[in-house]
């Protein structure tokens with residue numbers, strides 16, 4: 126993780142703010158010592174993240190609908206699978222889950238942002254949502 130990536134900007138304030146927030150949070154976790162991580166990554170944090178992801182995904186889905194995005198269904202499948210893995214990690218949370226959760230979130234975000242969210246942002250830049258004026 127190397128800070129906020131401007132190529133991910135969709136122009137949607139909710140999507141952009143949550144992307145930025147998630148990237149910043151993962152950077153904090155990245156820099157933390159193992160002991161700090163144990164304190165930081167708790168079921169409560171994961172539940173909070175779950176809610177943020179839910180909100181982010183709903184905003185992305187609305188955005189995709191608004192601009193007639195052609196890859197919406199595969200993008201939504203990734204979101205759904207992600208929430209289900211995160212829910213499992215929360216349900217079975219124990220000490221070992223801290224590193225598992227961090228690894229999962231880092232890998233998922235890095236790959237999803239690159240493979241799905243960046244093409245969406247590019248699509249929107251070339252073809253702004255309908256009904257804007």
Ligand SMILES: [Fe+2]
Pocket residue numbers: 185200204237241242
């Ligand atoms: Fe997404």
